Amino acid sequence: MSSITLKGVSKIFEDGYKAVDSFSMTIPDKEFIVLVGPSGCGKSTTLRMIAGLETVSEGEIYIADRLVNNIQPKDRDIAMVFQSYALYPDKTVYKNIAFSLERRKMPKNEIARRVHEAAKILHIEHLLDRKPKALSGGQRQRVALGRAIVRNPAVFLFDEPLSNLDAKLRTQMRTEIALLHKRLGTTFIYVTHDQTEAMTMGDKIVVMDGGVVQQADTPENLYNNPKNAFVASFIGSPGMNFLEGTVEKGKSSLVALIGGDAVPTKKDSEALRSKQGQNVKIGIRPEDISLEGTVAPLKGILKVQENLGSEAYIYIEYQNTMLTAKAPHITHKQSGEEITFYINGDKMHFFDADSGENLS
Amino acid sequence: MKKHGSKLIFILLLAVCAIFLFPVFIVVMNSFKSKFYISAEPFKLPTGETFAGLTNYIDGLSKTGFFSAFITSLFITVCSVGAIVLFTSMTAWYITRVKNKFTKLTYYAFVFSMVVPFQMVMFTMVKTANVLGLDNPWGLIVIYLGFGAGLSVFMFSGFVKGIPIEIEEAAMIDGCGPIRTFFLVVFPLMKPTTITVAIINTMWIWNDYLLPYLVIGSDYKTIPIAIQYLRGGYGSIDMGAMMAMLVLSIVPVVIFYLLCQKHIIKGVVAGAVKG
């Protein structure tokens, strides 16, 4: 039973910089949690505090209901995979994987059994006698994983473990780590700055910015109901489009006024009504802009089209803003020509112009 | 073009090599000459008349008490170098990894100690050693640790800075406290620097004359001191025995160097690249 609880955890470095600001959260046993956010937002610091590599300035961390603030990393029953792999360069792959077991004075034959089992899971059995410098990046990554899984820890911590791999290998390892999670049934905490990685891997995603948790939720909820403009812009690729506008009462529903254009929307809430007539930030996902439709046609200038084969991105200049639309295929229109497009009003997001809070 | 250049460099190096080896060659050659001819014709090869066989060696061994001097030298050198390697590597690791005013100050103190010439502190040091009861071989080891620490800490620190900290963090997570992290993970990585430091200190301590002479010279003889005793009264010197003993004193260091040679080059390079 290895749930993890963080209660108001903060990190203030010696120079007075607050890297993590009252992080509170309970991570249930066996869950795959992803910490995601832009560079420098405090993901690694949070992870390192859980690992015990960084002291906790404020708050409490519990692993399996045990307060671990003052417990050494080696006694926390955790395993960690580093971005740089951090293999012991002078030891063979076998010794690297066996190292933690040897520290626990496990019998030799039990160590050998476990190392071979881990090596088998990760397909590195043939590499056990090699030194790390004779391995490729992907193989080193597997050894680093092997070093973590032999231990049977209560919690796995990953700090951007895939960022040194090439794109294809990254996708492959992503699946393998997800499978590993299913197979081991242990709590995983995974740090990345890549939102695709986060969306595809996590049961639950914690979006951080500036040391503060912005939203912690399932991938679907983050995508469909972002709590604020930051989360909305960070999650999704290509990113959400933002326009300035106001909200007015229409005939049967609310209407978004963008420049001179009106787009009706079914979105409605107390907060949104209270902002009537005031400036708001309007967010639209690329797939909610299409070139075919009936209600409220809008006119823009076609700038660039990108054909990805299965779909196409169409960049449209509209009211001095560049919008990205996701379409099934490119149009015959030339860039520079006027183009008509439609915004799905019901899928629009409204954010407070100042605080960025989601109003809808 | 390139080949031509490298040939030139090769010849140049060969010449430099010859110049460096020449004095050693002279000593070896003269150690086989009868002692009366050494001063008279030092640069001539031994001939039938001047060749002395092993007489000088046998003479020297009996006159100097070479074997007991050898044991003393060996004991002092091995223990001092062992202590230097052990303690300065730990110190360097600590002051590099733990960042505060104290460690910074310590580091600069070590670096500064490198530029203080021995002669400057010689007499106060000897007096202090007497007062502290360090005027015996054990005490001498402590003194060597002090004199060797500056350069050694400097070299080890340079190497530690190049070790990614994640490796040590991984060790801590894998179940090591600081002591095991050092001995099981960090120290093995330092091998090239360890060997370099060991060789540099061995050569210096093995050949050192002044410090042991001043501190323990009246009770114990290291090899350089023992050889010095071959000078008789009124400036008479048994040159033959002296040459022979010099040859014998060089041999262990040369053997040690050859054993480690492969690594010292690696060590110098590793230090250079990793800064």
Ligand SMILES: Nc1ncnc2c1ncn2[C@@H]1O[C@H](COP(=O)(O)OP(=O)(O)OP(=O)(O)O)[C@@H](O)[C@H]1O
């Ligand atoms: N030892 C330190 N002293 C002072 N500030 C630090 C220290 N370590 C990290 N920081 C600061 O804390 C903030 C958070 O760092 P952290 O490493 O957690 O970022 P991150 O979210 O992991 O970013 P990245 O994606 O680049 O790895 C950064 O602004 C960083 O500059």
Ligand SMILES: [Mg+2]
């Ligand atoms: Mg990081």
